[in-house]
Amino acid sequence: DGGITQSPKYLFRKEGQNVTLSCEQNLNHDAMYWYRQDPGQGLRLIYYSQIVNDFQKGDIAEGYSVSREKKESFPLTVTSAQKNPTAFYLCASSITPGETQYFGPGTRLLVL
Amino acid sequence: DAKTTQPPSMDCAEGRAANLPCNHSTISGNEYVYWYRQIHSQGPQYIIHGLKNNETNEMASLIITEDRKSSTLILPHATLRDTAVYYCIVRVGGYQKVTFGIGTKLQVIP
Numbered sequence: 244d245g246g247i248t249q250s251p252k253y254l255f256r257k258e259g260q261n262v263t264l265s266c267e268q269n270l271n272h273d274a275m276y277w278y279r280q281d282p283g284q285g286l287r288l289i290y291y292s293q294i295v296n297d298f299q300k301g302d303i304a305e306g307y308s309v310s311r312e313k314k315e316s317f318p319l320t321v322t323s324a325q326k327n328p329t330a331f332y333l334c335a336s337s338i339t340p341g342e343t344q345y346f347g348p349g350t351r352l353l354v355l
Numbered sequence: 356d357a358k359t360t361q362p363p364s365m366d367c368a369e370g371r372a373a374n375l376p377c378n379h380s381t382i383s384g385n386e387y388v389y390w391y392r393q394i395h396s397q398g399p400q401y402i403i404h405g406l407k408n409n410e411t412n413e414m415a416s417l418i419i420t421e422d423r424k425s426s427t428l429i430l431p432h433a434t435l436r437d438t439a440v441y442y443c444i445v446r447v448g449g450y451q452k453v454t455f456g457i458g459t460k461l462q463v464i465p
Contacts, residue, residue, distance in 0.1 A: 249398075278453075285442075285455035286399075301452065333398050335453070343389070344453050346398035 246270070247347035249334050254352045256321065256328060264319045264350045266334035274340040275317035279303060280331040280349075289332075292317055293340040321352060329354050359443045364460045367437075373430040375459050377443030380424040386447050388419060390428045391455070392439040399442065399455070402428065433463045 247268045256262045266275065274293050278286040288301030292311040306325025311317050317336075321328045331351050335344040360378040367373040379388065389404040403410055403417045405426075410417045416429040430437055442458040 247398075276453075280455075283457070285457065286453065288452045291452075331396075335398075343401055343404065345401055346391075349396070349398045351396070 247334060247336055247345060249332075249347040249350050251350060252348070254350055255355050256352060257355050259323045261320055261322050262352070264321070264332055264334075264352070266317045266319065266347060268315055268317075268336045268347075270336060270338070270345070271314070272336035272338050272345075273314070274337045274342075275311065276335040276337075276344060277301075277307075277309065277317070277319045278333045278335065280333060286333065289319065291340075328352055359445060359456060361441075361443055361456070361459045363457065364462070366462050366464055367430075367433045369435060369463055369465050370432055373433040373437065373461060373463070375428040375430075375441050375443075375461065376425065377428070378425045379443070379445050382423050382445050383447070386445045388417065388423075388426050389444045389446060389453075390415070390417065391442045391444070392437075393442065393458070394436075394439045402441075433461075435463050435465065437461065438463045 250265045276291040277289040280286050287303050289307050290309045292298040295314050298309050298311050308320045331349050333349045334347040337344045387404050387406050390402040391399040393399045402415050405417045418427045440458040440460050442455045
C-alpha cells in the first residue's frame with residue numbers, strides 16, 4: 244500500500260532541545276517537501292528536495308535542517324534556534340518537482 | 356501564484372451536491388487550478404486539478420469558467436465524511452511551492 248508516513252504523530256520538545264521528524268514515502272517520488280501549518284493559517288514551505296542529496300530552503304528555513312540521503316526519506320530537524328516551533332508539520336512528495344503534491348498525515352510538535 | 360478568494364464557510368445537506376466556489380480573477384494562462392481538502396488534524400488530501408477544461412474523477416468534478424477567472428468544485432453526493440476545509444489554489448506547472456490560503460470550511464449536515 245503506497246503512501247507517505249510521518250512519525251511520530253505527536254512530539255514534545257523541551258527548551259533547547261533538537262528534535263527530528265520522520266518522513267518516509269514508498270511512491271518512488273523524486274521530490275519531497277516540508278511545510279509548517281499554524282492554527283487557522285495556510286501552509287508555509289520550510290525546505291524541499293528535488294532529488295537525492297539535494298535540497299533547497301523554502302520561505303521559513305531558519306531554525307530547521309534537513310537531509311536527503313535516500314530517495315524515500317526526508318527527515319526534518321527542528322533545532323533549538325527555532326524559537327516558536329509549536330505547529331503542525333506536514334511532509335509531501337511529488338513524482339517530479341512541480342507535479343501534484345501528496346501529503347502525509349502530519350506531526351504535531353508541542354513545546355514543554 | 357495568483358490569489359484565490361473562497362467563502363469562509365458553507366453548509367450542505369447530506370446526500371445533496373456540494374458546490375464550492377473559488378474566484379481567481381488574476382490567473383495566468385499557465386496556472387493550474389488545484390483543489391485539496393483537509394479533515395481536522397490530518398494532512399491535506401489532493402482532490403482534482405485542471406487548466407482549462409472541466410475535469411471529473413472518482414471524488415469530484417471541477418468546473419472552470421471559460422474566462423478561467425473562477426471555478427467550482429462539485430461533490431455530487433456529500434456525506435458526513437466530506438466535512439473538511441477545502442482549499443482552492445492556483446499554481447504554475449513545474450513550480451515547487453503549494454500556497455494554501457484559509458479555504459472554505461464545509462459542514463455536511465445530516
